[in-house]
Amino acid sequence: MSKKILSINSGSSSLKFKLYKMPDEQVLASGQVDRIGIENSTFNYKINDKTTETLRPIKNHDEAIKAVINMLLTSGVIANKNEIAGVGHRVSHGGSYYPESVLVDKDVKKRIDELSVLSPLHNPVNLIGIQDFEKLLPSAKEVAVFDTSFHQTMPEESYMYALPYEYYEKYGIRRYGFHGPSHEYVSLKANELFGNEKTRRVISCHLGNGSSLCAIKDGKSVNTSMGFTPLAGLVMGSRLGDIDPEILPFIESKLGMDSHEVLEMLNKKSGLLGLSGVSSDVRDVEKAANNGNARAEMALKVFVHQIQHYIGAYASDIGGLDTLIFTAGIGEHSWTMRSAICKKLAYLGVKIDEEKNKQSALSIEAKDSKVKVAVIPTDEEIMIARDVMRVAGFN
Structure with a gap:
């Protein structure tokens, strides 16, 4: 029914x-x-x-x-x-x-x-x-x-922080990861489109105002860039990403800020916005960079470098790379960001066809690329609807 x-x-x-x-x-x-x-x-x-x-x-x-x-x-x-x-x-x-x-x-x-x-x-x-x-x-x-459920398959070496162990036992402090429905959807879609052999080792790049990467092996999350909260990992629109924790008390001391003010700054005034001084929207930052704004250009370089850094680490986690997926607002629509990210990934066998990339085609890899490179529009909503049917007992 x-x-x-x-x-x-x-x-x-x-x-x-x-x-x-x-x-x-x-x-x-x-x-x-x-x-x-x-x-x-x-x-x-x-x-x-x-x-x-x-x-x-x-x-x-x-x-x-x-x-x-x-x-x-x-x-x-x-x-x-x-x-x-x-x-x-x-x-x-x-x-x-x-x-x-x-x-x-x-x-x-x-x-x-x-x-x-x-x-x-x-x-x-x-x-x-x-x-x-x-x-x-x-x-x-x-x-x-x-958002966190898909990442429950991560092994402990991926999700544990090297804090006193009782903090994990008492307070659940560990890496949780986010954007789960998106990463799960695009990995399932890739398997449907390209088959099992090309999707055993997948890295999903959910790039938008909030961004995260996920290493997926045989359909299961092995590692992901966001952590205990969605603040960790990549440089994002207004969120910081990874940081040396000693910087936080230093800022509090130098600027007379309390922990709530620092947290507000890390979530809403950092990332591309904080670096560029222009905007949290990558389109605005790109426009400024093209017009000679040095800070905007630097912000984009930091954004791209962080993504490349995680892709390299995650390829190691899953023993190589079969398919690289771009999704979400930036991942689906910014051919310039995809191009910049893929330029330093030749060592993994990644090579893209720039004409296909500019058209945001489904497969943008070059003919001699060893890795499938896909642009897959995410559909978190259908994952939600499927779960409602299952959990509510409608199936």
Whole structure:
């Protein structure tokens, strides 16, 4: 029996959604509310290949969710709210509590709230989305799908920090990793497209405002660049990535900042934004670099170098490289960043065809490349919908 399943991805100032007819995986409606709580909020949605964009004030996530449900009703995609059997929510951090997706209950909501300290940009709004949908769709089953779950297969040498062991035992301090649904989706898609032999050893590059790499062997996560929180790993739009921890008390002392102010700076004022002084958006930084801005040029070099550094390490983790995947906003759309990243990877057998790369073709490797290089649009929402069907017992 078919079910209508809604996949939700709540960001700090955005709400992405897709409504599916499952198990057919037919998209009935999709869209995004942007600039929530900011001037010039936009609501874009697509039904039957027709895209509509509205500009309207949307004060908070509650209003955004009401706008989505109202659109589904007035457009006739659903006749009534009870037609939506399940809602799946992308949740950033599941800690050590949730190795897989779960039905939402009071304890789950409490845990998500507790873990907000580890993912301050995402867990709080993820929880708001869950609570609002519970009110608006009381008959639907709510499922939490955690960014961290896919990485539960990492071996201890990948996830353990060299801190006193009791910190891991008492407080669960370890590497968790994020962007799990994205890394899992593109690795499954690559296997479907290229077969088992070309996808035994995969490195997935999820590059966007938030970025992470994942080493995948035989379909399982072996290592990933984000850590205890989404702040670790690569240089990102406004997030720092890896750092010498001694720098933090040094900054506090020199600038008179407390730990909360430092954390705010690391999450929102660092990365490409902090280095370039231009923007957290790689497109703006590239434009500035092309116009002779030396700091913007330097920021891009640091961004690319960090990615190359992790690719080399992860190729070692999985014993070589069969397929390199680019996905997410930068990975899917910036041919210049893909080109810059791949230039120093010849030692791994990576060679790309620049014409195919400029077209963002599915396969951008050159004919004599030993490694498949793929540009695969991510689809976290379908992974969420599949988990709702499984966890809610609809299969």
